[in-house]
Amino acid sequence: VFQAAAGAKVFPAETASLLIGAVAISMLLSPLLLVAIDRLLLPRWANRGATQLEEISEQQDAPVIIAGFGRYGQIIGRMLTAQGLAATVLDHDADMIEAARSFGYKVFYGDASRLDLLRTAGAQTAKILVVAVDDKEQSLAIIDLAREHFPHLELVVRARDVTHWNQLRDRGVLRVERELFESSLRSARTVLEVLGYAPHEARRQAMRFRRHNVQLFEKMYEHRQDRARMIAVAKQGRQQLEEQMAQERAEAQRRRGENEARAPGWDR
Amino acid sequence: VFQAAAGAKVFPAETASLLIGAVAISMLLSPLLLVAIDRLLLPRWANRGATQLEEISEQQDAPVIIAGFGRYGQIIGRMLTAQGLAATVLDHDADMIEAARSFGYKVFYGDASRLDLLRTAGAQTAKILVVAVDDKEQSLAIIDLAREHFPHLELVVRARDVTHWNQLRDRGVLRVERELFESSLRSARTVLEVLGYAPHEARRQAMRFRRHNVQLFEKMYEHRQDRARMIAVAKQGRQQLEEQMAQERAEAQRRRGENEARAPGWDR
Numbered sequence: 435v436f437q438a439a440a441g442a443k444v445f446p447a448e449t450a451s452l453l454i455g456a457v458a459i460s461m462l463l464s465p466l467l468l469v470a471i472d473r474l475l476l477p478r479w480a481n482r483g484a485t486q487l488e489e490i491s492e493q494q495d496a497p498v499i500i501a502g503f504g505r506y507g508q509i510i511g512r513m514l515t516a517q518g519l520a521a522t523v524l525d526h527d528a529d530m531i532e533a534a535r536s537f538g539y540k541v542f543y544g545d546a547s548r549l550d551l552l553r554t555a556g557a558q559t560a561k562i563l564v565v566a567v568d569d570k571e572q573s574l575a576i577i578d579l580a581r582e583h584f585p586h587l588e589l590v591v592r593a594r595d596v597t598h599w600n601q602l603r604d605r606g607v608l609r610v611e612r613e614l615f616e617s618s619l620r621s622a623r624t625v626l627e628v629l630g631y632a633p634h635e636a637r638r639q640a641m642r643f644r645r646h647n648v649q650l651f652e653k654m655y656e657h658r659q660d661r662a663r664m665i666a667v668a669k670q671g672r673q674q675l676e677e678q679m680a681q682e683r684a685e686a687q688r689r690r691g692e693n694e695a696r697a698p699g700w701d702r
Numbered sequence: 703v704f705q706a707a708a709g710a711k712v713f714p715a716e717t718a719s720l721l722i723g724a725v726a727i728s729m730l731l732s733p734l735l736l737v738a739i740d741r742l743l744l745p746r747w748a749n750r751g752a753t754q755l756e757e758i759s760e761q762q763d764a765p766v767i768i769a770g771f772g773r774y775g776q777i778i779g780r781m782l783t784a785q786g787l788a789a790t791v792l793d794h795d796a797d798m799i800e801a802a803r804s805f806g807y808k809v810f811y812g813d814a815s816r817l818d819l820l821r822t823a824g825a826q827t828a829k830i831l832v833v834a835v836d837d838k839e840q841s842l843a844i845i846d847l848a849r850e851h852f853p854h855l856e857l858v859v860r861a862r863d864v865t866h867w868n869q870l871r872d873r874g875v876l877r878v879e880r881e882l883f884e885s886s887l888r889s890a891r892t893v894l895e896v897l898g899y900a901p902h903e904a905r906r907q908a909m910r911f912r913r914h915n916v917q918l919f920e921k922m923y924e925h926r927q928d929r930a931r932m933i934a935v936a937k938q939g940r941q942q943l944e945e946q947m948a949q950e951r952a953e954a955q956r957r958r959g960e961n962e963a964r965a966p967g968w969d970r
Contacts, residue, residue, distance in 0.1 A: 498893060505863060509886035510893060513911045516943050518951060519897065538937050562896055564889065588896050590889050595773060609892050616884030618777035621832065621858050624877050625766060625778060628830055628856050629787065643781045669806045675784050683786060 487528055490542035494556040496520035500564040501546035501576055503534055506592050506613060507566030511539065521564075522555045547575040549583060557584040565591045570598045577605055599651065600658045619644055646675050755796050758810035762824040764788040768832040769814035769844055771802055774860050774881060775834035779807065789832075790823045815843040817851060825852040833859045836881075838866045845873055867919065868926045887912055914943050 498514060498521040500507045507523065514521045525531050526545040534541045544551040546567070557563065563580050567573050573591065580587050590609045593599045602610050619640045626636035650671040657663040766782060766789040768775045775791065782789045793799050794813040802809045812819040814835070825831065831848050835841050841859065848855050858877045861867045870878050887908045894904035918939040925931040 497897065505880075505882045506886045506889070509883060509915075510890040512915075512940065513887070513890040513908065514893065515940070516911055516914075516947050517894065517907060518944070518948055537933055538940075562893055564893060566886070566889070590892050590896070592885070592889060609889075609896070611885040611888045611892075612773075613885050614773045614881050615777060616888055617860070617879040617881050618774045618834070619781070620879045620884055621774070621834070621860060621877075622778040622781040624858050624879075625782065625830055625832060626785065628858070628877070629765065639785060640781065643784055646784075647777075647780075665805055672780065672783070672806075676786070679784050680786055 487531060487543040490524065490544040490551055490554050493554055494522040494542075495559050496522040496556055497561045498522070498564065499524065499546075499552075499555050499557060499560050499562070500566060501525075502565065502567035502592075503530060503539070503541050504566065504568055506568070507564065508534070508539075510564055510566060522560070524551065524555055547572055547579055549579060552576075552579065552584070557587060560584075561586075561588060563587045563589055565589060567592070568594070570594050570601075573598070574601060574605075577602070577607060581605065596651070596654070600655055603655055615644075615647075643675070646671070755799060755811040758792065758812040758819055758822050761822055762790040762810075763827050764790040764824060765829045766790070766832065767792065767814075767820075767823050767825060767828050767830070768834060769793075770833065770835035770860075771798060771807070771809050772834065772836055774836070775832065776802070776807075778832055778834060790828070792819065792823055815840055815847055817847060820844075820847065820852070825855060828852075829854075829856060831855045831857055833857060835860075836862070838862050838869075841866070842869060842873075845870070845875060849873065864919070864922070868923055871923055883912075883915075911943070914939070 498519065500511050500521050500523045503511065503523050503525040504527075507525070511521055511523055523534075523539070523541045524544045524546045525534070525541055526543065528543070531541050531543055542555065544555070546552055546555070546565075557580065563576075563584070565573050565576050567576065573594075577589060577591065580589065588609065589607050591602055591607055591611075593602055593610045593612050595612070599610060599612060622643075623633075623636040623640045626639060627633055631639070650668065653667050653671065654664050657667055766787065768779050768789050768791045771779065771791050771793040772795075775793070779789055779791055791802075791807070791809045792812045792814045793802070793809055794811065796811070799809050799811055810823065812823070814820055814823070814833075825848065831844075831852070833841050833844050833848075835844065841862075845857060845859065848857065856877065857875050859870055859875055859879075861870055861878045861880050863880070867878060867880060890911075891901075891904040891908045894907060895901055899907070918936065921935050921939065922932050925935055
């Protein structure tokens with residue numbers, strides 16, 4: 435446009451190239467500006483509540499610290515409160531904190547992967563640190579920090595998946611629950627019940643599967659560096675369980691048949 | 703640079719402004735190109751496996767259909783297999799399917815919120831549909847579809863949170879587990895044990911809290927349209943539990959004192 439205008443002598447060539455330069459700069463800047471708005475400003479707006487929340491600053495001394503007060507941490511906190519036990523709760527999600535506070539919970543604002551905040555939360559005098567955050571990286575960051583600076587703390591941790599579980603085991607953390615495991619076992623029990631299992635039998639089978647699965651996790655951990663071997667161990671473990679259960683079902687069937695033969699007509 | 707070069711007569715002003723224009727265009731294009739790569743190409747590469755997977759096409763007739771074979775659905779599927787029970791598994795995440803297949807699972811590729819695929823999976827003859835997908839909207843879409851076209855199906859569902867739980871209740875779905883609830887209760891039991899509770903006592907307290915919490919959910923559901931009332935009900939329920947538990951602890955303490963008074967020196 436400017437070149438055409440310069441050609442038509444609307445303004446001299448120097449002005450045209452100056453204008454082109456200006457346009458070039460604005461063309462260069464506008465996407466950068468958009469990126470900057472995206473990266474820098476929007477998160478600030480989104481976290482505006484956060485900047486208004488005050489970080490934990492008064493020294494706490496409860497025996498339990500809970501990092502992360504989402505769906506997982508809340509249940510733990512509430513169960514402790516019901517027992518009359520004190521816990522200091524830290525979360526760095528402003529929305530979560532406001533929701534929790536509206537329900538009457540005392541939750542401190544702060545990032546538990548920061549040494550100073552963890553110290554203010556009472557890490558030096560507490561007995562237990564519950565790591566209930568949902569993000570794996572943040573979970574490991576908190577744990578590494580705690581193990582370095584507060585090695586006396588007992589860690590009770592929420593794990594996301596096998597990889598996270600293995601990373602926790604690498605760090606010697608043993609009080610770990612896989613976050614979806616227990617509820618999925620409950621659903622499995624329900625399926626068995628709908629299919630006709632008696633509730634106690636469904637429960638027994640679930641407990642049994644649970645034990646087997648936990649043992650399998652330990653075995654798979656030994657081969658965590660070798661994916662092919664890990665898969666082989668998993669397949670083998672599953673097969674063993676299936677065969678064992680099939681045998682037991684056949685045995686139970688046989689016994690039922692015998693009992694019926696022994697007491698003919700008893701319940702006919 | 704070009705202007706300075708033009709000033710130094712390295713090339714004429716027209717060439718300089720032409721070059722500036724070219725640079726301007728490339729400056730404009732390169733961020734757009736990056737955005738395009740990000741938005742258009744990368745997802746395609748990531749989903750390349752998906753386009754290669756064949757959708758479920760052969761009619762299935764297992765008594766159980768599992769929609770979603772992530773962490774939740776896998777445990778249910780494996781427990782059923784261990785019982786010798788057949789289940790048809792559907793997932794529409796190509797990576798998940800490939801991972802599951804590498805571990806030896808038979809998983810069909812398909813979106814369970816599509817009527818034709820649900821029918822091919824055997825919805826007309828199955829007894830149970832397990833909805834184990836992690837996305838709330840997809841979960842509700844599958845459930846609405848199933849209730850409309852296969853009303854005989856018993857639904858066993860994974861719920862994400864209170865809102866989702868309420869939406870399921872709105873649809874009359876009662877066999878629901880909150881996905882993190884049971885594992886968080888396990889972690890809470892562990893905390894109690896580390897604090898000195900006997901394992902059976904920690905378990906008893908967790909079971910009690912569980913019962914109370916499930917009842918509270920039912921009560922809160924009645925007030926789901928009125929947030930203030932819902933919060934009041936939640937607070938009140940919690941307070942009741944705390945008072946009750948405190949009373950019981952005082953009672954237990956009193957009884958211990960009496961026993962000690964009755965049998966002085968017995969265990970001293």
